[in-house]
Amino acid sequence: MDSKTVWRENDPGSRNRLFPFGTALLLILSGLLGCLAIYNSRAYGADPTVFVMRQLLWLLPCMLVFLVSAAVPFRWYRKASSWLMPAGILLLILVLVCGETVNGMRGWLRFGRINIQPSELVKTVFLLYLCVQWDQREKRTAGKTLKIFLTAGLCMGLVMAEPDYGGAMMFFLIFLLIAVVGGTPLHYLLIAGGAMALASLYFLLANDYAMMRIIGFLNQESSSAWHIRQFQYTMAHGGWTGADWGKALWSGSFLPLPHTDSLYASIVESTGFLGGMLVIAGFLAMSIAFCLLSWKVKGRNNDRRYFIFAAGAIYLIQALIHISVNCVLIPPTGITLPILSYGGSSLLGVLLTFGIAFSAARSDDPDELDPAVPPAGGEPHTDPAKSPQS
Secondary structure, eight states, rough: OEEEEEEEEOOOHHHHOOOOHHHHHHHHHHHHHHHHHHHHHHHHHSSSTTHHHHHHHHHHHHHHHHHHHHHHHHHHHHHHHHHHHHHHHHHHHHHHHOOOOETTEEEEEEEEEEEEOOOHHHHHHHHHHHHHHHOTSSSSOOHHHHHHHHHHHHHHHHHHTTTOOHHHHHHHHHHHHHHHTTTOOOOHHHHHHHHHHHHHHHHHHOOHHHHHHHHHHHOTSSSSGHHHHHHHHHHHHHTTTTTTTTTHHHHTTTSSTTTTTTTHHHHHHHHHHHHHHHHHHHHHHHHHHHHHHHHHHOOOHHHHHHHHHHHHHHHHHHHHHHHHHHTTTSOOOOOOOOOTTOOOHHHHHHHHHHHHHHHHHHHOGGGGGTTSSTTOOOOOOOOOOGSOOO
């Protein structure tokens, strides 16, 4: 075969074979299960339906965002990342200037009756930006590396200023994940880790509530450990098989924020240890599926593979952090359980990330294809003028 062989990209079967209608159905079911968990966690409250109805109203538009973002070619996201990141930083600055304060954190922008948490959407933009910048095809210079580090530090600093340490930690983990996958030298990673450690120490000294969480975790007999003890009582009440759905008495009566930061403990109270293990297994399966999908992507651009892999890995990490907090393995961080916890902005950010990941999995750009590997459904053809004579 001639080295200049090209492949047809006008086959609808090839172009649409990864369009995620099946995944959309699974996500809808997961979202509905999350709504049930939210209702169950508030069943003993004064108005148990208020949060679940809000989450249901978010579910449909978020699914539309998922499908639309999956349909957009990834080459558009690659080109747009250079201006989406500055726009995201402006949003993080704007929320500090005129944002709404909820539970002591200035992290929301109000549009009428709708509150949007910009950091949840900027996480997706940040991930996209890092994947494009760390494409191994491009020569990395010291200036380019410094620009990436400064952008990451600025994002984390703005989120910490809200103050939201859990959100800043997720930005750092995204940065660390892509830096490791992209083959960043060890001394750069050590510098980033040292900077994050210093920022964490400053955050603890500047915010009394964060220090109280650490004290409560280290000394669970102190008054600062009240939230931690509620985690323990709630999960112990669930036992092996749960206290029956809709009877989450402890989480509904005593557990703080059972529909968001403490949702896993509420789920375990109703479904028991076995139900909690099923939740963990679901997130592991999601991450493995994205990992396998990233391996199947062929082409010259590593940013597509980076994004697909990271989309599954980062939300698995977030879920495990949330679960670890609820199991009293680490101090409280304020991180929600992806897809299942209450929060329209969080759900929107997750589904936007997943949609872009499926866009990256489709090889619908001829410039991205590896000429040595034909796309599924494509047929080779050569220039007739250069074909050997029979």
